Amino acid sequence: MTDCTTADRSLVDRRIDPAQLSPATILLIEIALAAGGFGIGTGEFVIMGLLPEVATTYQVSVPDAGNVISAYALGVVIGAPIIAALAAKLPRKTLLLLLMGLFAIGNFASAMAPGFLSFTALRFITGLPHGAYFGVAALVAASMAPPHRRVRAVGRVMLGLTIATLIGTPIATFLGQLMSWRAAFFMVAAIGGLTVALIAIYLPKDEVAEGASIRRELSAFGRLQVWLSLAVAAIGFGGMFSIFSYIAKTTTDTAGLPTTMVAVVLALFGIGMNVGNVVGSRMADYSLNGTIGGVLAFNVVLMAIFSLTAHNPIMLCVCVFLTGCGFAACPAVQTRLMDVAADAQTLAAASNHSAFNIANALGAWLGGMVIAAGYGYGATGFVGSVLSALGLVVFLISVALEKRTSRR
Template identity: 45%
Template sequence: MPLALLALAISAFGIGTCEFIISGGLLPELAADLRVGVPSAGLLVTAYAFGVVVDAPLLTLLGTRLPRKTMLLFLMALFITGNLLSALAPTYGVLMIGRILAAFAHGAYFGVGAVVAAGLVEPHRRARALALMFTGLSLANVLGVPGGTAIGQAFGWRAAFWAVVAIGAVGLAGVAALVPSQARSREGGLGRELTVFRQGGVWLALATTVLGFAPVFTVITFVAPMMTDVADFSPEAIPVVMGVFGVGLVLGNLLGGRLADRSVQHAIYGSVGALTMLSLGTALTAANKPALVVTITLFGVAAFATIPPLQTQVLDSAEKAPTLASAANIGAFNLANALGSLLAGLAVDTGYGYTSPAWIAVILGIAGLVMAGLTSFRRRSRVPAAPNRSTAKTTM
């Protein structure tokens, strides 16, 4: 695989660490230092997600006239600026601005980066290239967030943001040195990028991402209280189990890339189907410690095994102008996160218990499989039939 993929993965590692660094354990300290309530500090996480969903596609759209490497460099510079502002923020308001700036870079970077990564390799290896780039994101959950949290707890929450700035600088340098220059596609441009959204297949692919990935945060949002209150784990065991879950994310991401290079649609059916079954398994094994650990680990594998095929499907659906559609799919992943956590919260708040989100995840997973089937059916119905060989010979 090209070294340019390493540069893309390093940047993805920094962006993923930035996304989860506050919720990873720094929230109480940050709230106390800035003299705001913990719920107000929690809005820094919400604002980041909102920025990814809404603003990142718009930023990608504005950058359609730029070469993709130039756009990546601009986005990493914006990401560094946002985290630098966060590290220096004297007030809560300034920190909020820094988080939103970093969020602007997030979705657009993964959208443009996915197109660049796919273009660095032969067509039959595109999904594996995407998986390698997104490995940076999965490693952020395993190494970046725990490491950043440890730095923040030892040296103050601002030190964690300085660490993210440093990672971003390495990623920027790597993109500048290793990613080849790419002239702007003559088939691209603002009009072409917008035109692909007239295609029903693009919308079906985006809907498949939302519903197919939604089970992940539906289950994970309340997995910690489920472990302590239902399975009777000690609080000290939670980081260990979640660390194993993070390893599952890395393995699943790489597995999903290999499977998607063989068949995108079969990889979607397999990964979303496994995610649905493991959501059911989580509900059924919640009171059994050993079984729950195995289920959560496998759930992590299935969760990130969905990413390469779902992203590849969108690139296939908008192949003539994929950049904006790719960025929109990153927003679809974040919309899935928001939908899953919202439904999980509603279920728990209404008194259905900590296993109820897993049952909701089963329903969402089934809906994702239905949407994947509709997407596949539409693609097959639009493929022109091959000419009859015998007829072709008699007319020559």
């Protein structure tokens, strides 16, 4: 059973009675929610492989075109808490339909954008529903699961995101390179539209929880444990992004592998994410805190080994796969946030994805600084090791304070 002292809190807000749903219906609901994650993951990462085509279309440099990635990430960071708070009085089904509808429209409009400024603005708008969707979808999945299987339910929803890195993004990238980068965003918009249809068909209508309000959701930010959990995500998992952001150059320049091997290394990372998601979800249902702390400690050692052995092609592939496995803690962190937020779960759950986008920016920035200082691409692993260690310290402080409060 979960070792979190507040493990039962996320079970209080059951807006959908799982007793009235068959296992097949619950599975279809989870598939519908995961489809949205698949679309979001594909839309977020496909642009990275199509930047040269976008730059050519709008006659800007590739670095300037990269600003659209930052615009999307900024939309995620800003949109998640704001939407979660403002939508406090909306049924979760209605909110999910609105969020995925906005995502689908945003991607369709992105594909039609006439100029670079409008394209950048549309990527920002499209990023707004990202965090809130995952947060609400996780809450719905957890509310339909028994206490000892909550994290696995959350993991199945997040499986859409991890599968996107392995299948959705490569397919969309290939389509974009074969036809036009605009075709890739039309594809993502279609996935968003399909998700809207699936949620509308399979997810039962739910009632708004009694006492739900913007003020109650904002109370999440008055809880120290919420801030500490967000800090664990924002700091502790920046190392994954420090390595991943520069993995292509590490593969070719440090390990000396041909450019054709970059796709293989990226695939290993994606496979690792999927393995980590499945295994980590099961581990966290037995020990939520143990999984988070264990993965962070594992990453401290692993990422240091990555830097020491990045010149070796075999070790590079092994370490990249295991770095992807670090995603094992993500469903656990999501669930812990839902626990410590008590009756302000929507805002806390959505903010988790803002924290992970901060981790993305922080890891890439610090990794870039180390590379610019002349330490080489392999040194990004040392950055990840330090960030993981800092995240572990924050997590241990969080657990110690939680135990102290529980004793009182």
